[in-house]
Amino acid sequence: MYDFSGRVAIVTGGASGIGGATSRRLAADGAKVLIADINEAAAQQNALAIRQAGGIAEISVTDVGNPADLIKMIDIAVEKWGRVDILVNNAYSPTAAQDTEILETTEEAWDSGIAVMAKALFLASKHAIPHLERDGGGSIINISSVHGLLQSANFLVYEASKSAVIGMTRQMAIELGPRGIRVNAICPGHIVTENIQAHMWQDNPSGYAFFEEQYPLRRCGKPEEIANSIAFLCSDQASFVTGHSLVVDGGLSIQLQENLGVRLARYMQDKPETKLPY
Numbered sequence: 002m003y004d005f006s007g008r009v010a011i012v013t014g015g016a017s018g019i020g021g022a023t024s025r026r027l028a029a030d031g032a033k034v035l036i037a038d039i040n041e042a043a044a045q046q047n048a049l050a051i052r053q054a055g056g057i058a059e060i061s062v063t064d065v066g067n068p069a070d071l072i073k074m075i076d077i078a079v080e081k082w083g084r085v086d087i088l089v090n091n092a093y094s095p096t097a098a099q100d101t102e103i104l105e106t107t108e109e110a111w112d113s114g115i116a117v118m119a120k121a122l123f124l125a126s127k128h129a130i131p132h133l134e135r136d137g138g139g140s141i142i143n144i145s146s147v148h149g150l151l152q153s154a155n156f157l158v159y160e161a162s163k164s165a166v167i168g169m170t171r172q173m174a175i176e177l178g179p180r181g182i183r184v185n186a187i188c189p190g191h192i193v194t195e196n197i198q199a200h201m202w203q204d205n206p207s208g209y210a211f212f213e214e215q216y217p218l219r220r221c222g223k224p225e226e227i228a229n230s231i232a233f234l235c236s237d238q239a240s241f242v243t244g245h246s247l248v249v250d251g252g253l254s255i256q257l258q259e260n261l262g263v264r265l266a267r268y269m270q271d272k273p274e275t276k277l278p279y
């Protein structure tokens with residue numbers, strides 16, 4: 002546990018998944034948390050869970066792809082609590098993460114994906130910076146992915162934006178360091194959120210077992226494990242860490258691909274009934 006008492010945190014996409022767990026974790030550690038999410042009902046539900054656990058949370062109905070909503074989001078935090086100390090840029094667009102070849106990827110898909118997963122980070126941070134600086138520094142956390150480090154076919158918009166997040170994090174860290182603001186990124190591996198459980202794994206246990214097999218830890222991650230890393234990077238224990246992209250992936254990305262490929266081929270020989278997820 003860290004001590005965020007007296008601090009104000011904004012978590013975009015903070016209603017569910019990684020953002021949901023992060024909102025709960027920062028609130029449990031004493032922060033006042035603004036859950037900024039496009040899904041009002043889910044945001045209310047998470048805020049209620051936080052309050053019932055003794056924490057402080059409010060919501061802002063925010064579409065991070067809409068620049069006016071991002072200004073409103075920062076204004077709500079400042080109006081309610083008078084300051085901003087932590088900004089977690091986490092929301093993303095599942096439609097932008099769709100599996101399409103470059104030739105099938107439309108200009109609209111590119112624009113809307115980049116707006117939510119890259120431009121929103123720039124604009125939310127830009128509006129938060131004067132408050133973060135005035136309130137003694139603070140911390141911005143940008144959520145990238147292992148997809149920001151390693152490329153996968155047919156995910157142009159997702160890979161481009163997650164790579165951009167790593168570059169933007171370094172850029173912001175260089176420019177905001179003199180203002181006392183630290184900026185770091187997290188690169189999660191496969192994290193089993195409520196959405197992923199419902200849409201990918203609920204009806205496919207053999208596919209899930211195959212996914213787990215790919216990890217040196219032989220399992221996928223939990224939203225709370227990303228929230229723990231975010232809390233560390235926001236905390237005073239990470240006071241000399243900035244511009245870093247922390248890989249939290251159970252070892253997925255450190256493996257030599259050709260050896261992994263052979264091991265997975267053997268796995269499929271042993272378990273031919275495996276139903277691949279895509």
Ligand SMILES: NC(=O)c1ccc[n+]([C@@H]2O[C@H](COP(=O)([O-])OP(=O)(O)OC[C@H]3O[C@@H](n4cnc5c(N)ncnc54)[C@H](O)[C@@H]3O)[C@@H](O)[C@H]2O)c1
Pocket residue numbers: 013014015016017018019020037038039040043063064065066091092093094095117144145146147188189190191192193194195196197
């Ligand atoms: N889950 C994973 O395996 C994984 C792996 C690597 C990186 N990530 C990254 O972690 C972040 C969170 O992913 P997740 O899996 O927890 O997602 P999720 O789908 O479980 O939750 C996303 C949240 O964002 C909200 N949201 C969606 N569009 C929004 C918008 N335009 N404006 C505001 N809120 C919006 C949703 O309502 C939801 O509450 C994303 O940046 C994603 O790329 C996830």
